[in-house]
Amino acid sequence: xxxxxxxxxxxxxxxxxxxxxFKLEEEQLLLTSGNTRWLHHATREVxxxxxxxxxxxxxxxxxxAGVAKExxxxxxxxxxxxxxxxxxxxxxxxxxxxxQAMTVLVAQIGALRDSNQHFLKAAxxxxxxxLAGIGTGAGTYAADGATSRRSGGQPTLLDKDx
Numbered sequence: 001x002x003x004x005x006x007x008x009x010x011x012x013x014x015x016x017x018x019x020x021x022f023k024l025e026e027e028q029l030l031l032t033s034g035n036t037r038w039l040h041h042a043t044r045e046v047x048x049x050x051x052x053x054x055x056x057x058x059x060x061x062x063x064x065a066g067v068a069k070e071x072x073x074x075x076x077x078x079x080x081x082x083x084x085x086x087x088x089x090x091x092x093x094x095x096x097x098x099x100q101a102m103t104v105l106v107a108q109i110g111a112l113r114d115s116n117q118h119f120l121k122a123a124x125x126x127x128x129x130x131l132a133g134i135g136t137g138a139g140t141y142a143a144d145g146a147t148s149r150r151s152g153g154q155p156t157l158l159d160k161d162x
Contacts, residue, residue, distance in 0.1 A: 001066025003091050009060040010079075010098040016056055017105035020049045024112035031119035 027042040064082060065075040073085045079102075083095035 001063050001070070003067050003070075003086070003095075006060065006063040006067050006082075007091075007094055007098070009056060009063055010095075010102075013053065013056045013060055014098065014101055014105065016049060016053045017102060017109065020046065020053065021105060021108050021112065023049055024109060024116060028112060028116050028119065031116060031123065036123070 023042065023046045027039065027046060030036060030039050030042055064077070064079065068075050068077040068082060068085075071082070071085050071087055073081065077085065079095060079099045083092050083099060086092035086095060
């Protein structure tokens with residue numbers, strides 16, 4: 001396991017994180033437009049990217065453990081710890097750059113996820129309110145101020161007064 005292989009996996013992971021940002025933004029556009037027709041496709045694509053990220057993250061963890069052992073540090077070292085322990089200058093800088101870029105992407109993903117959840121909750125509330133309002137007829141006022149609801153062909157207070 002070489003640092004070069006680890007770096008290649010980190011590039012793959014960064015590309016997947018960027019793709020996830022794109023997919024979450026795509027999902028958000030559907031939610032904010034109110035056009036949820038394709039939302040299930042967007043959600044499925046987000047799940048597919050997450051699955052690929054899990055696989056790549058696992059491969060990265062295995063490679064990182066091997067590189068850590070080669071560099072004489074604990075196999076459970078974090079990416080930050082690997083960057084600090086890198087024996088050659090370019091590797092320390094490169095691993096730090098990966099870490100910084102991935103940190104920014106993860107923050108963007110968290111913000112998009114939270115925003116999308118907010119939109120989904122609002123849409124769910126709206127749908128529930130709409131469904132709750134279905135079947136209730138319009139109320140009418142009688143001369144005495146009493147209200148009644150029209151339902152089917154049932155007579156109302158107004159109908160009786162006339």
